[in-house]
Amino acid sequence: MDNRGNLNPTYVQRIVDAAILELTGQATVGEAWLSLFPDLKPTSIIGIKVNCLNASRLVSHKEMAGAIAKGLAQMPLGSGTFSENNVIVWDRSNSELTANGGYSLNTGTTDWRCFGTDQGGVGYSSTAWDVAGVSQNPSRLLSEQCDYLINLAVLKHHSESEVSLTLKNHYGGIHAPGSLHANLCDPYIAALNRTIRQILPGKQVLAMVDGLYGCYSGGPSGPPQFFYKGLIMSRDPVACDQQGLSIINAQRLSRNLTPLQPPHLVTAASYGLGTNDPAAMDVRTITNP
Amino acid sequence: MKRVVAILLALFVASCALHCGRLSSAGGGDTASLLPVTDISGWTPSGGIESVSNTTDLWKWDDGAEQVFVDHNFTEASRRIFTGTASGGSVQLRLRAYALRDSASAQTAYNDTRSGTGTPLTGSQNPGREARLDESALQALTLEFWKSRYFVRVVIEENSLQAKNVLFLFANNVASKIK
Numbered sequence: 001m002d003n004r005g006n007l008n009p010t011y012v013q014r015i016v017d018a019a020i021l022e023l024t025g026q027a028t029v030g031e032a033w034l035s036l037f038p039d040l041k042p043t044s045i046i047g048i049k050v051n052c053l054n055a056s057r058l059v060s061h062k063e064m065a066g067a068i069a070k071g072l073a074q075m076p077l078g079s080g081t082f083s084e085n086n087v088i089v090w091d092r093s094n095s096e097l098t099a100n101g102g103y104s105l106n107t108g109t110t111d112w113r114c115f116g117t118d119q120g121g122v123g124y125s126s127t128a129w130d131v132a133g134v135s136q137n138p139s140r141l142l143s144e145q146c147d148y149l150i151n152l153a154v155l156k157h158h159s160e161s162e163v164s165l166t167l168k169n170h171y172g173g174i175h176a177p178g179s180l181h182a183n184l185c186d187p188y189i190a191a192l193n194r195t196i197r198q199i200l201p202g203k204q205v206l207a208m209v210d211g212l213y214g215c216y217s218g219g220p221s222g223p224p225q226f227f228y229k230g231l232i233m234s235r236d237p238v239a240c241d242q243q244g245l246s247i248i249n250a251q252r253l254s255r256n257l258t259p260l261q262p263p264h265l266v267t268a269a270s271y272g273l274g275t276n277d278p279a280a281m282d283v284r285t286i287t288n289p
Numbered sequence: 290m291k292r293v294v295a296i297l298l299a300l301f302v303a304s305c306a307l308h309c310g311r312l313s314s315a316g317g318g319d320t321a322s323l324l325p326v327t328d329i330s331g332w333t334p335s336g337g338i339e340s341v342s343n344t345t346d347l348w349k350w351d352d353g354a355e356q357v358f359v360d361h362n363f364t365e366a367s368r369r370i371f372t373g374t375a376s377g378g379s380v381q382l383r384l385r386a387y388a389l390r391d392s393a394s395a396q397t398a399y400n401d402t403r404s405g406t407g408t409p410l411t412g413s414q415n416p417g418r419e420a421r422l423d424e425s426a427l428q429a430l431t432l433e434f435w436k437s438r439y440f441v442r443v444v445i446e447e448n449s450l451q452a453k454n455v456l457f458l459f460a461n462n463v464a465s466k467i468k
Binding site for chain 2: 057159160178179180181213217219220227233236240255281282283
């Protein structure tokens with residue numbers, strides 16, 4: 001990582017590969033990713049929902065999204081492997097993907113694709129969801145165009161919800177997230193995730209937090225404040241976010257800042273979306289893979 | 290047991306004449322007029338000034354994180370990005386100005402956006418009624434102040450003495466237009 005935040009894709013690939021191997025217990029990267037998609041077909045579309053809201057490079061890095069796509073392209077399928085072009089990296093807008101995230105838009109037929117919900121032919125579904133009494137139209141990328149979803153969030157503080165991790169990342173996949181920010185975004189974050197799980201069961205297969213660096217205050221738009229140089233990966237989004245919260249709170253405590261206690265994690269656990277109990281988690285930490 | 294994998298990687302660290310339209314605090318909330326419209330010592334605007342005057346549009350800026358200004362009687366806001374050089378390569382500076390209903394609202398918004406990592410600015414360093422400088426970021430500096438019924442935030446993507454000087458240059462420029 002240089003002083004402009006540029007990353008070496010080789011090293012990012014290494015940590016992503018090591019994480020998926022450890023998580024799944026499989027022998028190869030391709031088999032490891034494939035184990036998440038038991039019904040995968042050659043025509044299946046896998047979406048990677050990134051978060052490029054922050055204009056200070058505190059985003060889901062294109063190197064990490066690319067490393068995931070490269071791993072997915074190793075999944076054995078029939079006599080070949082899964083097509084990398086069947087991976088779509090997406091967020092709410094093309095402009096944030098490019099200007100904030102440094103992504104190159106790709107709607108072509110080679111390499112992994114990348115575009116926002118505002119891309120022509122995408123948009124928001126005409127079918128509205130009830131999210132704790134608030135009507136929300138999901139991105140068609142989420143509701144219709146992707147068969148599976150990998151949620152790649154950012155390790156950051158949020159001024160309203162206290163943290164913005166994988167559960168909050170879904171706010172970038174609905175048409176009017178601003179209306180879900182009252183009361184520390186609670187119960188809205190948990191309600192949105194519950195709605196997604198109820199309406200689109202099995203779609204989200206993995207929760208990941210890009211923790212190459214993070215912020216412990218001033219989020220979500222504030223600049224990065226610390227290097228974590230890692231990632232968090234889990235099939236349980238609540239557990240994933242609880243681990244992210246622990247990292248952020250460790251940074252806060254070291255600076256005599258009050259630890260964060262986002263209520264949406266408690267609500268999400270109460271909805272049965274996962275566990276926020278550290279004692280119920282099998283945490284594997286890999287250093288220098 | 291829920292399995293969570295956290296990886297710490299020792300990544301190799303390669304090297305780990307300004308617009309002077311004056312505003313009355315009793316006048317319309319024209320925050321766009323507070324922002325420089327031409328270069329400041331080599332700082333070039335990247336695109337135009339973006340202004341919003343309703344909650345829905347304000348929410349779009351930060352995906353709803355601007356709620357604190359809505360809660361404190363936001364009336365309108367403007368933002369602009371500048372590109373220039375501080376101590377080395379090209380860096381960005383982002384400037385935002387929010388108009389609240391009155392000075393009490395501006396002060397409350399300033400207090401409620403406190404992250405705990407900023408240092409209060411006093412004396413000649415203070416461009417407003419109250420101001421703070423946040424140097425906690427890895428590669429950025431943030432200066433926030435309130436004056437009259439306005440809240441202003443300036444962020445520069447570099448953490449250096451030269452960058453700090455640029456930050457104050459912009460902050461003072463905006464503050465000078467608020468009466």
